Amino acid sequence: MLWAFCFSGLASAQTEESVRLKQDLRGLLNSIGSTKQASGIGQEGLGKECKPSIEQTLIGKVPGLWVKERSGMPGEGASFYWRGVNSFRANQTPLVVVDGIPYETYSLGYSMVDGFYNNPLANINPNEVQSITFVRDAVAVWGSRAVNGVLMIETTKADKVQTEINFRASGGIVTAPEKISLLNGAQFRGLASDLASSGFSSHKDIEKTYPFLLDDPNAPLYHQFNNETDWQDEVFSDAKLQEYNISVSGGDEIAKYAFSLGYTNREGLYKNTDFTRYNINMKGDINITRSFKFEPNMSIVLKDNALMHQGLRSATNPLLAAYKKSPLLSAHAKDDEGRDLPYYSSLYFGVSTPTVLIENSSADIRSYRALASSKFTYDFGKAFKVNLLFGLDFNKSRERIFIPQDGVINRYEYSETGKRINYNGMRQGVERSLSYFGDLYATKLHRWGKHQLDARAGLRYRTVEIELDNAYDFGSPSDDFKSVGQGSARSLRRVLGGVSDNVELTAYGVANYSFDNRYLATLGLAYDGSSRVGEEASSYALFPSAGFEWRLASESFLKDSQLFSLLSLRTNFSLAGNDRFNALLGRSAFRPVQGILSGVIHNGLVNKELEREQTTNLDFGVDAGLWNRRINISAVYYFRKTTNVIVGYELREPLSGMYYDNGGEIENKGWELAADVRLLDKELKFDLGFNISKNENQFTKLSASSNPLALQHSGKLVEEIPGDGQVVLQVGAAMNQYYGYRALGVFSTTEQAESAGLKDEDGNPFSAGDMIFDDVDNNKIINANDMQAIGNTMPEYVGGAFAKFNYKRFELSAYCDFATGCDVYNYSRVISESMYGMYNQSKAVLRRWRAEGDQTSMPSATMSDPMGNSRFSTRWIEDGSYIRLKTVSLTYSVPKLKFYQNMKLYFTVDNVMTRKDYLGYQPSEAAFGGAGAGLSKMPSGRSFIIGVQLGL
């Protein structure tokens, strides 16, 4: 079933010719696989949400595509997964194609700003996008890069003859979410007291080290330690946003043009954070002769990010610093009367002052992108055309970062003379990528009788060269000097860089055959070359695909049916390879090593025959359109098996390092269902729709490596994840499950602890007030052998729903998204509930165990947490299921007046409300890979937007 949005203009004319054309176009679309377009994604819909980057508009709209926003930092965008996880080492993101040219996302995005992903997709202005199509089986045309689907983005075309001027302006505010409840001054003092008693034996020592606990007004620095600062207030502020877009298109039969300009500005929820984008697009559609067409396309984007660090270090991350810094302290130093002095207070308890980070630290990225392409089409007649599309894509990001010294805990380092000095830090970096692309293809449509054959064959070549240069400098004379090169700590300077070069070559051919528009068959073949596979593996591989569709609605027995205006059964098969892994895994090479001496070391024993991972995909689908398309249903059942999955094997002693071999197998199966119905079709129109998908993932096999020196696995692979956690891959289970201890409660009494008799790895006993961990192997010792799978990182069900009302000039739409079956690692709670130092904690710690007999799930406060009560366990794993009312939008079409063709006013609320169990901000915010983790990144807020769209 096709909701061929982009072709809607053509389909509206009802002549015989155009109907046939519609069918042909459908056929052509079919030739690139069964397409599933996101419902309601069109120019209007995309612009109204004012999302900084385009993929954020896809949340909950495409069946099977799980879109997870990385954070609320404007521009960081979202990562997306389709049909589960099917690799460890190879990149799994769908291929993104913009106007026919692959858009580089795989190798870009690195940033020197802690915890920030410099999202390449944020260079596209959503207002420019005419349609987004997610193509499931595009391997026949796009080769193995399309193994995880293709996101085809089409920007506004130059295809209108009448001159059209469109103008759109939006503005709004974004409100910060509810703050985390942290302890106030008195409560902090109580916690500090408990911690101090556990760390010191005598009261005298405690009083000497922590004088503020005495609460004596005459003590020196009394005013320094007697405040009631709400650090979160210092960090957060509501944000403003505004967008302006203007586009002009027109032309005549010979030449058409489309030209647009856009400006976006969106503040972040932290003070002094900001996202600005300027873009200019120019397109042409020129019929040089009747048979020869030329379509130039140029796009230039300038993007500015003003950021704050979002990494796991409270030294630089203002949100973490705001959680951890004691409310008793203040940003500015105080005099004896308690008044603010003009300079910042000293850093007590080892936490940076959030105010300083907000006011004096800076992390700015300026990005440029230039995309230029040309398409030549020669029509030889008799539906035979040859096309040449070529272009270049240039990206450059320049970063400048400054971390002050005064008021911030820096990584103190040792200078040449051996003294320990706090330095301020400067970082500057450039990431540059240049990509050339060429696609030469021919298409032919052949008809005879009831048969139709349309074919396409082509050759595609693409190179990507990426260069990264980073410099770190430390110790400029004062915080006024912020550039690299002004630092005095010569021995600490670091310069890093890298250059990478990749080439992709694909020859492809696809043929669609249809008989009487009832039986359709597709056959495709792609021949791919890769520069990443192992040295001695074959670089080229063949990827076939085939599909068959039976259009029951065109059969004689259903042709005149009232019920079924459309009914198809489809099946698709494709084989695709994934080579997007690190080329060094299969190549014997020397790499520079850093140290006192500058040299190279060899990367050890490598598998020179390392091959691509292979995915076999099988689909069975049904599409139905009932009652003249009032109800549309589409369902697909899929089965994907990925073989040759690259797994790391430990090498036999005395060899070091890992050996990579194609020894794994992963299976994904599930279904995708989408339906929409026009419930009312009178003056009040009411559309309702939903999509839901289920994914069942299993890591099915882990074979021994072909190399006898590579040790066979125990069937379990454990990998570290940020935040001191682990995920495990076990044969027979779903991939990437959280792997840690199971927390069973807290020892309430000494008797209870003694009868349990549990000890930690070093032989220390767990006592009253400590966590009770599950002793899986029953040996009374809690260590790594007691770790088990404690949560799923990928959801079971994902989907969304929408409702649309149209009444006269009003339109009201609402979108929902949901996910169930996944768990989230709430790392921000680890920060705010571990109670291991003089850090502020959340109010949850008021429930902590304090005396014999206390029944609670929060352990006691002990300095440095010697028993590891805050180790990675179910204590931090939460249910990440949610259903969220994402966007509600009200549009009013203003009655037509003389000076404009159409005008619309709209009011949108985004991120309306979420029903969740998760204790953090947003369960849908991803942190890494496929595992959701509430790491301390900027949360998303709620936006209120009003706008006007004018067509002249």
Next chain:
Amino acid sequence: MVSMKKYSGIVLVFILFLGISVSSCEDMLDTDPKSYVEEKDFFKHQEEVNAAVAGVYTQLIKLTGKYLLVTELKGDLMRTTVNAPRYLQEMNKHSVSKDNPLVAKQDYYDVIFSCNKVLENLDKVKENDKDIRPEELAGIAHEMILVRTWTYFTLARLYNSVVYTETAVEGFTGNEPLLPQEQMVEKLIETLEASMAKERTKDYAATFSGLPTKEFVVEEQLYADLLLWKGDYQQAADVYFKFLQFGDNTKVNEDHKLADWKAVLWGGEAVMEMNLYPFTHNLYEMTIKDYWLAPADSVLQAWSLQKHRAGDGTGDRFRGEGVSFSTDGEPKIFKYYDPEEDFGRYEIQYERGAGMHLKWAEALNRLGEHETALKLLNGGYESEDPEFKGNIGVRRRAGLKDVELDFSYLEEGKVPDAQDSMIQIENAIIDERALELAFEGGRWFDLMRVAKRRGDNAFLADRVASKFPEAERESIRLLLMDESKWYFLWK
């Protein structure tokens, strides 16, 4: 347009064919990544060999740190405190578990395989780079053999029987047999001698790459050490003598007596020395800040019992108190720390002049030249050789009285014979090594060497057991009486 119809199919097929034929052209996929160089494109000229040699030394540096910690903790001079983590406690008590990081063999074999890879590729360099001379190639080969020899020698003394291979990592089959210690030492001497016989540039890496590697593995020192271990005392003594002859190598002379203690420990006397930062900083933290490692009581006592040489001031210059250990509060190991700068050291000397003199004395002693041995130990040896002069003896340099040999164990009236002298002098030398070279690495090997030579495991067991509290002493002693317990398990 009939012709177009006819041709359209052809054009279609042509493009497809073009695609396939172009695709079979491998060169189109060749990239030129600049952050790594594939092995097939490497070893084409001298710079690349130099870079690989530098890489080998980087891996060696990593190894030496571990060597230091292991050979001192297993000995009788350094012990762990209650603060130390499990892996150090295990090493101290001679009961290491399989996952103890200090036992991992990978670091050793990383060095060995890297050396082998350079050695295997020297022919390739010769073919590709017309400017490089055969002596230079031999010089590179020699340095790789030196590094590899040192690594295997250390492995053999820690594990007893280890895998020996001269191939690069790709040639490793996993079925190589384990070479027992004795045979390993023979093989290493043989290979080293073969390499020494070749015409080669000396100190290639230091001269041609500017690397500070001249003192990383010193040929004479390593060769003499191997000979001493094997028991070839004459040969060993000759090598020591020849080496210490050269001007500045002597070091145990008046100049070095008057120099600042830093000169002794910070490079003035170095024979083999390496910049081990940041590992040295970790050592500083382990010995001072976190106090995981401490000096054993026996050596503290030995320092306190030192007798001063008459008319030579306070004695114990550059050893013991204030140098080897601190005196405020608990005695702490000071050799990894610069108290004036309040900072961990950068370099560690793991073989120096005084140490070589004592080893030379050890060899001479075994040859029956007791007089000369004692002179080197005590007041100085004046050789007839004009090249070797100014030696003042290790103890005199420290301002200490000559050692008194202890024959108290003999029956009343019995005169000590040559055998007794030899044993007592050897004991004195080993005790002197403790006082002079404590915590500088290699102590465990000293104890092993003497115990094996004499066939007297008690020599090692008694000394190591003495660093434990009364309650544990006997069980450690019993454990170490069994030589197989001295070594880490290979499997």
